[in-house]
Amino acid sequence: MKSSSALARLPKTLWPARGRSTGWNPPARRQGVASALVAEFLAWARRKHANEVKVTAYAANDAAIAFYRRQGFVPFESTLLLTQLSPSADAEASPPVRSASQP
Numbered sequence: 001m002k003s004s005s006a007l008a009r010l011p012k013t014l015w016p017a018r019g020r021s022t023g024w025n026p027p028a029r030r031q032g033v034a035s036a037l038v039a040e041f042l043a044w045a046r047r048k049h050a051n052e053v054k055v056t057a058y059a060a061n062d063a064a065i066a067f068y069r070r071q072g073f074v075p076f077e078s079t080l081l082l083t084q085l086s087p088s089a090d091a092e093a094s095p096p097v098r099s100a101s102q103p
Contacts, residue, residue, distance in 0.1 A: 038071050 045053050057064035
């Protein structure tokens, strides 16, 4: 069976399209390239019958967020990151967890 025919039978709710990160050097900005890429991405998603399109931008990247909003995207979810995880007092006091196969 061809994989494309198997994919065609999936419910449309399982067809999100996601854009990957792009970045532009300052001299390349405001030239219309990113808008053209987004337009092509949306056209591709329509051809693939995607029912939603997601893009991501770092929360601190106000320019990217403003750009995507101008393209019609709206905020959807936030991801929070903790990079400095220190051990808690409870974790140090707890005995190590052992599996049934360990003595």
